[in-house]
Amino acid sequence: xxxxxxFLAAALxxxxxxxxxxxxxxxxxxxxxxxxxxxxxxxxxxxLAPAAESELPQHSVILTVEEDDxxxxxxxxxxxxxxxxxxxxxxxxxxxxxxxxxxxxLVRFHHAAPQNVDAVQLRVTGWGSLDAERSADGxxxxxxxxxxQQSVTTTVAAEIDSSLYDALRAAGxxxxxxxxxxxxxxxxxxxxSLQKGDAFSLVVEKKFAGSDLxxxxxxxxxxxxHDGETYEAFRNQQADGRxxxxxxxxxxxxxxxxxxPLQFTRITSGFSKRRFHPVLKYFRPHHxxxxxxxxxxxxxTTADGVILETGYNGGEGNFIRVRHTSRIDxxxxxxxxxxxxxxxxxxxxxxxxIGYVGATGLVTGPxxxxxxxxxxxxxxxxxLLSIRPDPLNGDSLRHxxxxxxxxxPRLSSPPQQLAQFTHRRRAxx
Numbered sequence: 001x002x003x004x005x006x007f008l009a010a011a012l013x014x015x016x017x018x019x020x021x022x023x024x025x026x027x028x029x030x031x032x033x034x035x036x037x038x039x040x041x042x043x044x045x046x047x048l049a050p051a052a053e054s055e056l057p058q059h060s061v062i063l064t065v066e067e068d069d070x071x072x073x074x075x076x077x078x079x080x081x082x083x084x085x086x087x088x089x090x091x092x093x094x095x096x097x098x099x100x101x102x103x104x105x106l107v108r109f110h111h112a113a114p115q116n117v118d119a120v121q122l123r124v125t126g127w128g129s130l131d132a133e134r135s136a137d138g139x140x141x142x143x144x145x146x147x148x149q150q151s152v153t154t155t156v157a158a159e160i161d162s163s164l165y166d167a168l169r170a171a172g173x174x175x176x177x178x179x180x181x182x183x184x185x186x187x188x189x190x191x192x193s194l195q196k197g198d199a200f201s202l203v204v205e206k207k208f209a210g211s212d213l214x215x216x217x218x219x220x221x222x223x224x225x226h227d228g229e230t231y232e233a234f235r236n237q238q239a240d241g242r243x244x245x246x247x248x249x250x251x252x253x254x255x256x257x258x259x260x261p262l263q264f265t266r267i268t269s270g271f272s273k274r275r276f277h278p279v280l281k282y283f284r285p286h287h288x289x290x291x292x293x294x295x296x297x298x299x300x301t302t303a304d305g306v307i308l309e310t311g312y313n314g315g316e317g318n319f320i321r322v323r324h325t326s327r328i329d330x331x332x333x334x335x336x337x338x339x340x341x342x343x344x345x346x347x348x349x350x351x352x353x354i355g356y357v358g359a360t361g362l363v364t365g366p367x368x369x370x371x372x373x374x375x376x377x378x379x380x381x382x383x384l385l386s387i388r389p390d391p392l393n394g395d396s397l398r399h400x401x402x403x404x405x406x407x408x409p410r411l412s413s414p415p416q417q418l419a420q421f422t423h424r425r426r427a428x429x
Contacts, residue, residue: 058112065105071098071122078109079117088140092122092130095144126214147210151217157201157415160194167200171415177204177216182263184222184233184245186351187255192266192291193227200224203410218243221407232411234404236392250392250400256324257384258302258350260291261332261370262357268292268367287378288331288371295336295366297357300350302330302370307346307354310338316369317360322348333369334361 063078065071071092075085092098102125110119120132120140128147132140156177158167165178181202182191205217222245224231233253237243245253269290305324312318318335320342336358348354359366372379392400 058110061109061111063107063109065101065103065107067103069101069103071101071107074107075120078107078120079111080109080120084117084138084140088120088132088142091132091140091142095130095142095146096124096127126209126212128210147212149207149209151205151207153203153205153220155201155203155410155413155415158199160198160200161196164191164194174213174216179263180204180216180219181222181224183351184219184253185224185231186258186263187253188231188259189224189226190259191263192260195227198224198226201411201415203407221404221411223411234400234407236396236400236403238396246392246400248404250397252389252391254350255388256303257372258300260381261300261302261330262291262293262297262368263300266292285378288333288369289381291357291368291370292365293357293367295356295358297368298339298353299332299335299355299357299368301332301348301352301354303328303350305330305348307342307344307348310343313361315362317363318355318358320355322354327375329373331369331371331373333371334358334363334367336360336366 061078063074065074072082072085072089075088076082080088089098105125106123108121108123109117110121112118118134122130122132124130126147129145131143131145133143135141156168156171156173158171160167161170164181165175168178168181169175181200185191200223202222203220205220206213207215207217218235219233220235222233232248233245234248235243236246247253267289269286301322303322303324305322307320308323308329309321310319316331316333318333318337320332320335320338322330322332324330332355334357335355338355339353342348342354357366357368370381372381372384391397
């Protein structure tokens, strides 16, 4: 409309002299008559009234499920009566759990006439879609279309710019894969000290429902370059179902102790024989490593063991002591609370959450003080030498090396975009 107005404004200076010239050649005509013929009669307010509802064409409305929405509320917002909404919700519930619809799911309403929804289509991410058509008696007939489930083994690769999380998200992956990669290299890489330029590649099975990524299988192989050093890991599953990660030559990555009892945090104070205490204001030994983290951050036991003691001590706050061997103990101080079921005598496994970061005891802020002792002598946790399980051998090693040989080329191949799964739907949503 704006372009048409501009065109008319530009044409008038040229058109008016021509019109006036035509008037001069026809004595019976007047300029007023000519201008009226040009612009038409003046519009009346009644002419500007909106069209009657019966004249509206059929149309569709698409609504997005938002946080805290119920399906019933979305259906009513889309044009259904409360009675029809309740009936349709019950029909949809025969195929899906309508109480667990996630934000981002789409609902399309087709209006055959004003206030008359004759079809509803619900797009459920990671499941498929449900089509509902109104029958002659006014009820809805629902047809479910569950998406085809399939898995694809693919290569994912990225370079660290700010964090591992950001790198994987920028590569189009879900946060779940961040945790899987950390679990693979948790014994060798300090994920608190990643730096720009570190890089990784991995081979993993992606699970799809139609074009929706719904999860991952275990990482089959991974390579991580950190601080100029290259680490590799290959998954091996034994006949009894147990699985672990090994180097190329079959040496286990798993060690007796994890690098740290927390993930994605920072070291705020190290092991020291003489450290200035921020609360007591004098120098004294610091027998552990402090990890700064928000209150509630999960704390893991760094090795298999048995809970020797839990409780509260003035300076240490809430603490847990774990016995790992006849000589080696670990301690976890300043906790906000203990994990469910953690008490004296409880057997725990490496990586199990036993408590949560807090700020209890003599502290200036939330953190975990992690300590290791050998027969009563305090050790620097960052310099702790760890024992590896036995390497693979015999037939197990031969089968493993065949698997490694097939996976190695894929670690070096460029990441795959899987275009057949990432296309956008055009027809319906």
